[in-house]
Amino acid sequence: MEFLVVLDLPQGQCPGSMVPLTTQEPQCTGTVNTPEVRSRADALEWVRRHPSNSKVIVHYDPQSGQMAFGGESIFNIYPWDKIGFTAVILIIAVLMIKAGRRRSAGPQYPPGIPEVREE
Secondary structure: OEEEEEEOOOHHHOOOEEEOOOOOOOEEEEEEEOOOOOOHHHHHHHHHHOOOOOOOEEEEEOOOOEEEEEOOOHHHHOOHHHHHHHHHHHHHHHHHHHHHHHHHOOOOOOOOOOOOOOO
């Protein structure tokens, strides 16, 4: 979802366009995108938390010109399903490596084959 926000920035630093919205003189506007959501319920939750004409905290990076919502819970920003899936894969990989090392630490020859000793 995209939100149109009014920024208190001079014209030279404005990442978007200068448009007269609430006053006669042009105001700096920009677009802030919410993190990608997969369900309609999540999208409606964003709209419920940020209704039209509400005040929000927006972080603006003048170097890149990008903007992001501020003051949001980490549960609403990060893709926890992907993070959890990655964690499970890493745990399985560590367990497989440990099992492989434990198995390779045993004798090198199959049981029943005598070792050849040189004297």
